[in-house]
Amino acid sequence: MSITDSEVVPIIVQSYMDWERPAATAAEEKLKKQKEVNRKEAPIGASEQRVVNLINLMQEFEHMSIREAASKVGLAKSTALRKIKEWNKLTNSSNQGVFPDTINKKEHKGRKVILQDVHTVFIFELLINELTLTVEAVTDQLCATFKDIQITPRSVATHMKNKYRLTYKRIVPQYFARDSEETIVKRYNEVNSWISQKLDFFNDCVFLDEAGFNRNMHRSYGWSEVGTLCKIKVETKGPNVTILDAISKDSIITLSRKEIITVAAAGKRQRLDDTPVVKKKGTTGNDFLEFVEQVLTTIDTVGMSYKYLVLDNASIHKSNLVKDW
Known part of the structure; x- marks a missing residue:
């Protein structure tokens, strides 16, 4: 019609x-x-x-x-x-x-989504139990558990990043002794003693520290023509250097530089003549004690009113020579 x-x-x-x-x-x-x-x-x-x-x-x-x-x-x-x-x-x-x-x-x-909620839960539980698993290891265990899926490590990595906001990073060790009950009690008592003494870190303290590096250390990037490598000339084995420093809120009080002697590695044959072999020797407790005396001399000479020396927990700071001083 x-x-x-x-x-x-x-x-x-x-x-x-x-x-x-x-x-x-x-x-x-x-x-x-x-x-x-x-x-x-x-x-x-x-x-x-x-x-x-x-x-x-x-x-x-x-x-x-x-x-x-x-x-x-x-x-x-x-x-x-x-x-x-x-x-x-x-x-x-x-x-x-x-x-x-x-x-x-x-x-x-x-493309059809391969990883469903059940796979997401499996990956999450897997990483919670072992944080150091690589993407390849996660993919292998996922495919071994779920026979019906086939997926590449790259897709798994993308899923982990988008779903969990996870990335594969350098591991930061967290030692048990650092967070042990004994260490926590020591910290607590030490902080309480600072509070009771009314310690003023800005006006009463001098901070001591040391830093080690190789004399051939240089920047990782440099300029060169397009298509050519950036080459710089360095020694095969440069000496290691230790810098001891004392600073306050106002300025640097003093610096000390020590060049560490480098010799043949341990286990090598020693020479047969009467010349003694010089051993490798870094910064020792005696070196640090001499530096502390130098700092105190500088403070007295200039007439500074600092009362405390603040150190970290480096091994040379805990030697018997330093403790008995």
Whole structure:
């Protein structure tokens, strides 16, 4: 049966794609809907928007003719009639909610997600029990436990980063003795003694420390022409140097430099003549004690009012020679 222009085609009233406003809204509102950002689904095109407006218009104004509605939305009469028939057919069928291809928002079709929630929980428990596992080891155990998946270590690493915000970093050892009960009690008692003495670290203390490095130490990066290596000349084996320093809040009080003697490695044959072999010798407790006396002499000479020397727990600071001084 043919449909004339004057006839009214019944339209099944059903909300279409959750459009809240009718098709007769202002042009600014239409542009806002088309320019929505950060949408997971692809935006509908101009032709799809015309079909949407046609359906909304026919649903809102039940007595409007097809020709008039098609003219208002910018569609040909034949196209408008075909789309209305498709819409009525789909809404009458069991597959409600499936729209014609020209007005359907196409879903994103990507690769199927391999790692599900059960795999995520497995990886998480695996890393909690052993933090040093590599990505390859995690992948091997995952594939061995779940036979139905095949995944690369790179994909597992991406999943761990995005899902857990985990990265593979350098390990920082946390020694048991550092957090033992005995050590904590010592710290507590020491801090209490500082508080009872009203120790002022800014005005009453001088801080002593040492730093060791190789004399051939240099920066890791340098300038060179494009396509050429950046080469610098260094000695094969440079001497190790230790710097002892004493500083306060105002300035450096004194510095001491010692060059460590380097000899053949232990286990090598010693020479047969009477010349003694010089052993490798670093900074000792005696060296540190001499430096402390130098610091005290400088403080007395300048007339500084410092009362305390603050040291760290280096081994040379805990030698019997230093303790008995």
